[in-house]
Amino acid sequence: MTSDHTPVTVLGLGRMGAATAQVFLRNGHPVTVWNRSPDRAPHLDGLGAVRADSLTDALKTGELIVISVPETAIAVKLLHTAPEAIAGRTVVNLSTGRPSEARDLEAWIAEQGGRFLDGSILGMAETMGTADSTIIYSGSAEASADHHAVIAELGTAKHLGTEVGLAAVHDLAILAGMYGLFGGFFQAAAMLSRANRNAADPTGALLVPWLHSVIDTLPALAAQIDDGVFPPTMASVEEHQFILRMLLATNREQDLPTDLLDPLLRWFDAGVEHGLGADSLTRVVPLLLGSPARP
Numbered sequence: 585m586t587s588d589h590t591p592v593t594v595l596g597l598g599r600m601g602a603a604t605a606q607v608f609l610r611n612g613h614p615v616t617v618w619n620r621s622p623d624r625a626p627h628l629d630g631l632g633a634v635r636a637d638s639l640t641d642a643l644k645t646g647e648l649i650v651i652s653v654p655e656t657a658i659a660v661k662l663l664h665t666a667p668e669a670i671a672g673r674t675v676v677n678l679s680t681g682r683p684s685e686a687r688d689l690e691a692w693i694a695e696q697g698g699r700f701l702d703g704s705i706l707g708m709a710e711t712m713g714t715a716d717s718t719i720i721y722s723g724s725a726e727a728s729a730d731h732h733a734v735i736a737e738l739g740t741a742k743h744l745g746t747e748v749g750l751a752a753v754h755d756l757a758i759l760a761g762m763y764g765l766f767g768g769f770f771q772a773a774a775m776l777s778r779a780n781r782n783a784a785d786p787t788g789a790l791l792v793p794w795l796h797s798v799i800d801t802l803p804a805l806a807a808q809i810d811d812g813v814f815p816p817t818m819a820s821v822e823e824h825q826f827i828l829r830m831l832l833a834t835n836r837e838q839d840l841p842t843d844l845l846d847p848l849l850r851w852f853d854a855g856v857e858h859g860l861g862a863d864s865l866t867r868v869v870p871l872l873l874g875s876p877a878r879p
Contacts, residue, residue: 589613590734593646595639595662597624599709601652604678604738605633607713611737618642643669648676648731656681660689671697674727676735678703683749690723690748699727702748704755707739715740722750765795767844771835778838805866814863821868822861825852
């Protein structure tokens, strides 16, 4: 139980939305729920959730409105159907979206007399309400001060700043790192399969330990990017260019497509062409930003 029993409305009862509502119910909040398909997450009824008859009723019931739908564009459509119910309320969007969508939604909600926080859940439904989930959010400092404790019931909560697009930038940047990892893993699995080897054993015994050691270097590599200093502590652009060319040549010999990794080689090639081959591989980031010159 928490000392703050703010009335909460949860819009969207997929796996994450239902888990969100369950955390708030467990902590003693009056919780109203609404979903386009009204029969979703029936277990919440036994926990004390109140199902609103309409979206307007759901919005009017809650002081804090938490939206958990697949994307921000859907959240926008929902809210636009009941603008009269937003005044005096704080809306927390935990749906995936672009920074520009968060900014547009913040402006629109302000016009309706409400406050807005945009956020993202870094976790799974099973970890909601524990330290294994992190909630990043951005927007109104006043709204954050009023509701941070409630948001923090969902996990480790971090207010990134008042610029409302910051949470979406961080969320999508984290996903960029994840999808890059998946791309490399898929290529590795295809190489092993083509060599008539199973993927599971070497993934567990060799790849995962290696990736752990590489991941541990990321904060130091990020510091190079922030500082604009690029010592080749983890091999140089030119060395990685050589290794990646060999890897891709092997893929072609195996009759495998190389388009998952081809773009990275193009950026290593660009670094060498700009005379940056002796620098750290993190030199690629200034190239992405359009700044090839040395600082």
